[in-house]
Amino acid sequence: MPSFDQVRFRLPRGARADAALAGGVFVLVALAEGQRLSHGGDAMASLIASWLLITAVCGALLFRRRYPVTVGWFTVLATGAYYLLSDIDAPLIMVPIVALYALAAQGRTQAAIAMAAAMVIGVSVGPLAGNSDINGTAVFMLTGWLVAVVALGSVRHSRVAYAEEEARLRATEERLRIARELHDVIGHNISMINVQAGAALHRLKKDPAQAEEALGAIKASSRETLRELRATLGVLRQVDEEAPTAPPPGLARTDELVASAKLAGLLVRIERTGAERSLPAPVDLAAYRIVQESLTNAAKHSGAGRVTIRLAHADGELTLAVEDDGEGAATRPAGSGGGSGITGMKERARALGGELAAGPRPEGGFAVRARLPYEITGEPKWSGVTDDQGPAGG
The missing domain is CATH 3.30.565.10 (Histidine kinase-like ATPase, C-terminal domain)
Structure with missing residues (x-):
């Protein structure tokens, strides 16, 4: 039996979401236009133009991710033309509102404000074109909705930008932390190996016993460097490896640093x-x-x-x-x-x-x-x- 996570409903995203929204709006507007057809009395040219505008506006939503500003202006102007031709209060205005929100969410605030202003101005001059259904209350409500849509889109853009900047800062801090660890682990041991190798070369003929001791210290230091390097790389790769047997670096291991420094003179x-x-x-x-x-x-x-x-x-x-x-x-x-x-x-x-x-x-x-x-x-x-x-x- 499939789990709940496998069968639960998931909303469409990306282009599929745009297609679903465009299709849904088209169906709602078509149902509203059906009332217009049943009443009759409208010129056939007006009906054909209205349906062409409906199809164009809903179809344009499919291209908003590729041409956001162009699609935004087209839906605003085409929707305005539709409402001039039709006396049906169809929900076609949802399409330019979605385009408006998308622009604000992408950080194109100036374009979004300009389109919102054009919509408010267009509605305000509606009565001059003979539309008696528009009054001051309708203009005020539309203005409030558009301001809210642009504000919500801007908030969305700010939150996304903040999250991306925070992620970049965390990545930068992590890189610096890793760089410090690698420098301190490898730099110390390699430096000691270099000093001890020089001492071994200097004492090889004069005091073979001390040279042998320095070579033994080089072997131990190189083994410790390799162990710590593997441990660090294992953490970076997040692979499951055996737990390290040596205690983690801390002041309890200061004696090891003292012993290494002693061999370095x-x-x-x-x-x-x-x-x-x-x-x-x-x-x-x-x-x-x-x-x-x-x-x-x-x-x-x-x-x-x-x-x-x-x-x-x-x-x-x-x-x-x-x-x-x-x-x-x-x-x-x-x-x-x-x-x-x-x-x-x-x-x-x-x-x-x-x-x-x-x-x-x-x-x-x-x-x-x-x-x-x-x-x-x-x-x-x-x-x-x-x-x-x-x-x-x-």
Whole structure:
């Protein structure tokens, strides 16, 4: 037995809807014209002209999507001519009203207003042509209907335009987010691989053991890069794959960044203050990526030897700072363009309602400082002053 969704009635759309409307109006007008034929007394030429106009007006509706303005003006003028020839109050006026609404819904407001004004003027001068059925009330009611039709069409156009613009903005934001993720994931690991490869080449003859250690780190970094790249592409493709076994990027994986930086020749120290809480996933990811990008820049651009990471948990916000003893801003990339370098870190902080500043320190070196607000969702895990990880920087 077919389901309800398969058998339920569906209204026609597009050209089929226009054909159904044209056919329905033609039938209604034909029924009204039948009364005129039964009464008799009208000249045959007038009857033939009326039927030709009815057929032309209803048929023109089939072409309104291809020639909207031309069809609109034709239906307005032809309908006006029909009412001059016939004293039957037939519903043929529905056709120009539909054309009028369609024009306004497409954003052709000026053409729609001009046609509505022509219809009102034409009806207003009707009594001059001998039509005693038209009075001030009829003109007022028609004006109100036409104003409402144009207004509804304009509202429809505005809503469609707003929805399209919102969709474009969402797509742009998603592209920037993906670009930031790919830059932070691949850029960090590839930069570390580059540094470690250079170290391996330098130590290959002098210290084969350290060269072997650097090559092992390259293998691990490349495997991690491939895993994260597959995970990102899997999300984009929305395919059903096995759930990743590694924990998601967050401050809990800071030790991995420290270990990678150590192999790149950096001495990293982590200082934690405040009562640590469970961070919301977006905040945790942003903090991890900021630390990751800062360590990448320190290893790749500044020639730093020591880096200090400070994480301060306060009520409702996380404050972090990454400071190194390198060459400051002289060799740092400006980070122009969305999703890269310092610009990408600033975008991450702003997306959470926070802020990020990066620049040289007065005492030398470079510093990245960020404030990431969040809602308090859990009890403190621990409280402490400092927690050193990695080689001491003192």
